[in-house]
Amino acid sequence: MRLLLIGGGGREHALAWKLAQSPQVETIYAAPGNPGIALLDKCECIDLPLQELEKLADYAEANCIDLTVVGPEASLVEGIADVFKARGLALFGPSKAAAELEGSKAFSKQLMEKYGIPTAFFKVCEDIETAKAYIKEKGAPIVVKADGLAAGKGVVVAMTEAEAFAAVDDMMGDLKFGGAGARVVLEEFMEGEEASLLAFTDGDTIVSMIAAQDHKRINDNDEGPNTGGMGTYAPAPVMTDILRLKAVEKVLKPTIAAMKAEGRPYQGCLYAGLMINGDDIKVVEFNCRFGDPETQVIMPLLDGDLAEIMLCCATGTLAQADIGWYDKAAVCVVMASGGYPGSYKQGLPISGLEETAAREDVVVFHAGTKCADGQIVTAGGRVLGVTAVGKNIREAKDKAYEAAGKISFADAHYRKDIAWRALKK
Incomplete structure (x- = not known):
């Protein structure tokens, strides 16, 4: 192939x-x-x-x-x-029609409402006055989401009404995210722990992957601004086998069936961001592709031929695919540029990559790098995803941090507490 x-x-x-x-x-x-x-x-x-x-x-x-x-x-x-x-x-x-599940938060929420797929209460707002009136009615905390694609930055968890008003002004008034924020979705603030459950599907058959958990905030203890993801691990203990089966039956299968009923058959990878509170599961968001950095810990645990699985999805034959998962764990530590998610320098030489590449059960995935004069240098906010596999989360974490410690570039920053929730459990 x-x-x-x-x-x-x-x-x-x-x-x-x-x-x-x-x-x-x-x-x-x-x-x-x-x-x-x-x-x-x-x-x-x-x-x-x-x-x-x-x-x-x-x-x-x-x-x-x-x-x-x-x-x-x-x-x-x-x-x-x-x-x-x-x-x-x-x-x-x-x-294109099926990808609207991620391309429009409003479409996604309305689909879930129509087909009884569990999610938070919400309101789609076309103008600033309606949005602010709804915020006053519901109070805070409340979540403000740009309707369209905003590179993962179009979500504000507002803990006060003033923060929610400011987010609406930014998105709808100042068009901070361009046309993506011309319409907003206001959503209930959900308590619980979030996990990512991805699945392969050909539009009929659906096979869930191993659950992962991301760390969005820039600093340890989940402090500081949100980022595209500072690290992740799998499997996520919060998603027990029973809850995963529940998510498949209550979320993934009904969503694929709903999309087919709407004349938008969905094929590829379906990503469900789920809020878990005890035995309760609600959808935070859907994405129409693999997550980043979730993919970095899911792929090392996949026991199967990914090319064959993807071709089966594309040709409607997923039921014939052989898909399994290794009884191991993976942890990914993201090394970011100093200053990210704000402004940061680029073109900084990276050392230690060759030594790390020789380590068993460790893979360094490049996220924001380029070659300059024969040297690999930084070229983005999230630069590298140092990923390790172990017999359990603790072993994988130790390997990942040992490897990350061998890599360096000026002003490099990474969290030191990836997978803390799993280890706490």
Whole structure:
């Protein structure tokens, strides 16, 4: 098989790493890829215009690509799957209509309400006056969400009415997130512990993955501003086997059935962010693709041929796929640039990568790096995802931190308490 992989972050590096292990895979062309992907066997990084979907399909046709795997949500929401399908090209990922599950918070919430899928109470607001009136009615804490894609930054958990008003002004008045915030969703603040449950689906069959838990805030003890994710681990103890089965039956299966009933059959990876409070499960959000950095701990635990699984999803034959999970644990520690998620320097040389690459059960996934004069340097806020596998969470955590300690670049910052919830349990 010849694969085209769209994207160039830590998620895509983790997918490429797993895909390259398939005996069926001959070559993976990553657009644009990153220096970590470039070092993998079978992988080649290429420069393609990612916004020009027809040109991507042209490349797939001209290079006899057997399967295209899409990492970023923006490409899916813009309809890359539809363009490829019209050409008879296999692609792992939902159609434009199905990707609206992530592309519009309003659509997602209204779908859940219609089909009885458990979620928080909410109101879709088209103007500032309506939004502020609802905030006054419900009070705080309350969650303010930009309706469209905002690179993971369009959510404000407002602990006071003043914070909620300010968030509405930022999103709807100042258009902080462009058109994504022209409409907002106001949502109940949910108590509990959040976990991520991803699943493979071909539109009919659905197979859940191992549950993971992310750490969003920049500093230890869950302090400081929200980020794209400072680390993660799997399996997440909060998602017991019983709760995972409940989530499959009450959330994942009904959602796939609802999308099919709406004429938007969903194929690819369905990501459910779930709030768990005792035995109660509610949906926080859906994403139409693999999570980042959840993918970095899920892929090392997958006992199966990822290329074959993805092709089965794309061709409606997932029931035939062989999918299992290793009885181990994985922890990912994200090394970020100093100043992230605010302003930060780029182009800083990174040392220790070769030594770390030689370690058993450790993989360093590149998230924000580039090559400059033969040296790998920083090129983003989240730079590396240092991931380790162990027989349990504690062993995996110790390995990950030992490896992270061998890597350095100026002003590097990473949390020292990843997986604290799991260890507390």
